[in-house]
Ligand SMILES: O=C(O)CCC(=O)C(=O)O
């Protein structure tokens with residue numbers, strides 16, 4: 001790995017992935033570790049612009065969701081997101097022998113739900129992303145790459161806001177599905193790149209079941225919680 005990569009690069013041994021996370025430069029709690037300009041000219045400027053363009057798109061989705069959820073105020077969800085608590089993650093899944101996935105010695109990315117409100121996900125054409133069928137737990141369905149498409153995941157916080165009307169679906173990345181994705185004697189899987197963009201409310205924002213998603217027969221399933229507390233709760237379950 002290049003020596004100038006800083007604290008926001010992680011190499012996960014069991015998970016066969018490298019990640020580089022970018023946040024808002026105004027988020028002092030997790031300062032960005034930028035690659036020096038001479039190492040990759042234009043990278044910082046491009047990624048900063050891309051970060052805020054993704055927020056524009058995500059913001060439109062949050063407004064559409066609010067309308068769909070029957071809220072009078074279409075900016076109800078968006079207002080809780082200044083954009084400074086989002087994360088742009090560059091993921092590199094290096095080529096590895098297909099056999100290590102087939103024998104389940106490693107995964108590209110283990111099954112999980114996102115802690116975000118929503119996630120926008122860009123993937124290349126390698127394949128391997130799978131989504132768990134909410135109606136058939138344990139059955140993972142391939143999210144086949146579609147050129148120029150953005151996948152949107154409902155995250156845990158939107159599930160809470162919507163009182164489970166919208167589900168934060170478990171997803172994972174495993175061996176690419178078709179054999180043309182393998183190369184050479186070791187059947188090396190192709191490299192895979194993906195870019196998730198996690199939209200999260202500001203840390204002090206309260207996530208509370210929305211009234212139109214509750215009723216006499218359907219009480220709120222979740223207590224109100226701030227994003228910061230939710231994050232902490234999830235982190236404590238993980239580590
Ligand atoms: O690489 C992918 O397509 C998915 C990554 C992912 O789900 C995540 O980082 O939360």
Ligand SMILES: [Fe+2]
Pocket residue numbers: 112113114171196
């Ligand atoms: Fe994810």
